[in-house]
Amino acid sequence: MTQCSLDRLIFTPDQVDLSRSPLAGHLAVETYVLGAFNPGFTRMPGGNLLMMVRVAEALKMPIFHGKVHAIRWDDGAYKLDAWPLSAADTSDPRQFTLHGGEWKVMALTSLSWLLPVELTPDGLEVVAVHYDKAIAPHASFQCYGIEDARISRVDGRYLMTTCSVSPERHSTTLYSSIDALHWTFEAIVLDHQNKDMLVFEGLIEGQYWAQTRPLGHVYFAYPPGSDWRAGPSINLATSPDSLHWRPHLHPGIRPHAATVATARMGGGAPPILTPEGWLSLWHGVEPNGGVGIYRTYWSLLDATDPSKLIRTSHMPLLEAAPALTAPLAERMYLHDVVFTTGIVDAGDHYIVASGEADLACRISHIPKSAFAG
Numbered sequence: 001m002t003q004c005s006l007d008r009l010i011f012t013p014d015q016v017d018l019s020r021s022p023l024a025g026h027l028a029v030e031t032y033v034l035g036a037f038n039p040g041f042t043r044m045p046g047g048n049l050l051m052m053v054r055v056a057e058a059l060k061m062p063i064f065h066g067k068v069h070a071i072r073w074d075d076g077a078y079k080l081d082a083w084p085l086s087a088a089d090t091s092d093p094r095q096f097t098l099h100g101g102e103w104k105v106m107a108l109t110s111l112s113w114l115l116p117v118e119l120t121p122d123g124l125e126v127v128a129v130h131y132d133k134a135i136a137p138h139a140s141f142q143c144y145g146i147e148d149a150r151i152s153r154v155d156g157r158y159l160m161t162t163c164s165v166s167p168e169r170h171s172t173t174l175y176s177s178i179d180a181l182h183w184t185f186e187a188i189v190l191d192h193q194n195k196d197m198l199v200f201e202g203l204i205e206g207q208y209w210a211q212t213r214p215l216g217h218v219y220f221a222y223p224p225g226s227d228w229r230a231g232p233s234i235n236l237a238t239s240p241d242s243l244h245w246r247p248h249l250h251p252g253i254r255p256h257a258a259t260v261a262t263a264r265m266g267g268g269a270p271p272i273l274t275p276e277g278w279l280s281l282w283h284g285v286e287p288n289g290g291v292g293i294y295r296t297y298w299s300l301l302d303a304t305d306p307s308k309l310i311r312t313s314h315m316p317l318l319e320a321a322p323a324l325t326a327p328l329a330e331r332m333y334l335h336d337v338v339f340t341t342g343i344v345d346a347g348d349h350y351i352v353a354s355g356e357a358d359l360a361c362r363i364s365h366i367p368k369s370a371f372a373g
Contacts, residue, residue: 022136037355040149041342058110
């Protein structure tokens with residue numbers, strides 16, 4: 001049950017001007033916006049809010065001349081790669097899987113780049129779309145795109161983690177800014193597949209902290225009767241400088257055996273400090289035969305040791321809202337997905353940003369009473 005006082009889609013694919021895309025003029029084929037979603041989210045120095053929107057720009061017709069195609073950045077230009085249809089499973093409009101290997105190998109029918117969208121202080125109106133500040137691939141380790149930004153303001157500086165995708169690696173990359181608009185690439189900070197690295201919005205005893213979510217295909221079982229279920233979990237790491245990260249010795253937020261809604265889980269919004277501790281919004285996924293049902297949950301973590309859980313809730317904070325996406329029904333390719341990516345304090349409530357159905361950006365106002373003990 002959604003626990004918000006206000007809920008709306010604030011940015012949709014129709015609001016993206018592809019004539020101003022980083023890909024414009026590079027490809028001799030037509031593209032479209034598959035989704036404008038999963039926004040990094042923060043408050044700018046002047047009070048307005050900023051969403052760093054993931055724009056998945058896809059091929060209108062990925063299959064032609066008997067082959068399936070993918071967009072790839074290569075040395076300052078964008079190119080098309082082609083594979084024989086007989087070698088690929090093309091049932092998913094977002095990607096195709098290549099047959100014949102000993103492990104899963106896939107390519108994307110879209111390439112993602114990041115678009116800064118400025119909002120009013122309440123997050124309810126678009127003020128400006130900053131195409132001139134868009135972030136696009138610039139190196140081979142992100143040749144298939146840059147995905148799912150998360151923004152934290154720490155010690156007067158904005159830090160943005162992103163997922164950079166390539167055949168070389170599936171890495172986490174870090175950008176920094178002093179105003180949330182002009183971003184500088186810093187480094188690859190995690191070199192293994194990790195979709196959800198979230199930097200805490202504040203130092204703890206002079207150290208940066210982050211939630212991480214390494215992926216794998218094998219998980220060892222907890223003992224019978226354990227409170228926990230084996231599978232992807234939200235881990236912790238610390239850093240002296242935001243660049244060099246060490247995994248924390250104690251576990252973070254783990255999938256709970258009492259609910260199928262955390263059969264798969266990962267970080268959502270960067271944790272923010274409240275009078276009671278760190279508020280962490282995260283996603284849990286219930287299996288349903290497809291990608292799963294994505295919902296947003298919350299946990300409160302100890303202020304000085306985030307590996308200590310103060311309280312949590314098995315009731316979802318946010319669920320997919322079909323009424324919001326009804327006007328976009330003809331564009332829908334996923335259902336039952338809300339993916340929260342940011343939170344800011346707004347006095348008696350929080351403003352929460354999410355991706356809805358991998359399609360659009362959703363803004364929710366959630367009263368602070370929703371997190372009461």
